[in-house]
Amino acid sequence: MADLRLAELTPENIDAAVGLALRPGQEKFVAPVAHSIAQAYVTPTAWPRVVLDGDDVVGFVLANFDPDHEIEEFRCGIWRLNVAADAQGRGVGRFAVDAVAAEARRRGRSRLTVLWENGTGGPEGFYLKVGFVPTGELFGETVGTKEI
Numbered sequence: 273m274a275d276l277r278l279a280e281l282t283p284e285n286i287d288a289a290v291g292l293a294l295r296p297g298q299e300k301f302v303a304p305v306a307h308s309i310a311q312a313y314v315t316p317t318a319w320p321r322v323v324l325d326g327d328d329v330v331g332f333v334l335a336n337f338d339p340d341h342e343i344e345e346f347r348c349g350i351w352r353l354n355v356a357a358d359a360q361g362r363g364v365g366r367f368a369v370d371a372v373a374a375e376a377r378r379r380g381r382s383r384l385t386v387l388w389e390n391g392t393g394g395p396e397g398f399y400l401k402v403g404f405v406p407t408g409e410l411f412g413e414t415v416g417t418k419e420i
């Protein structure tokens with residue numbers, strides 16, 4: 273994974289983004305990319321990006337930068353993160369978190385949040401590894417916060 277970068281959705285990469293397949297059993301922890309893109313389409317503060325390795329789409333991340341949101345946890349955070357099954361375990365997820373953190377800092381923010389569902393095969397271990405600390409619970413999910 274030497275050549276990772278973020279890119280906006282385009283007519284050229286959207287099919288690959290929508291077709292991102294997770295490992296069996298992971299689907300219950302994150303919405304399908306098509307659903308996330310639809311939500312981004314109707315959410316002006318949403319920030320959807322694909323992760324490219326060279327020309328290949330290996331991941332999708334949806335962030336949200338909504339500084340005036342009534343719920344503090346939703347003002348600056350990662351909403352969705354999907355890494356392709358065959359690209360997992362090679363730093364794509366960490367790269368996406370770092371890239372969202374860089375964008376958040378560019379916007380003057382100092383804290384990133386994420387919500388995750390607990391369970392076997394879920395993303396909790398990943399988020400703890402990349403620096404999020406459990407800081408609460410919302411809608412039955414754990415809230416993780418990372419100082420950036």
Ligand SMILES: CC(C)(COP(=O)(O)OP(=O)(O)OC[C@H]1O[C@@H](n2cnc3c(N)ncnc32)[C@H](O)[C@@H]1OP(=O)(O)O)[C@@H](O)C(=O)NCCC(=O)NCCS
Nearest residue numbers: 298301302354355360361362363364365366395397398401
């Ligand atoms: C969770 C997910 C995004 C991780 O992406 P990834 O590209 O495989 O993660 P990375 O390779 O960047 O891993 C970064 C570190 O976290 C660790 N890690 C990754 N997944 C882990 C897990 N489930 N449990 C514990 N540690 C984990 C890696 O070993 C790595 O550690 P290192 O830096 O010491 O080597 C990916 O598995 C995924 O898409 N899961 C299904 C969808 C999902 O749950 N998304 C989150 C919804 S909020």
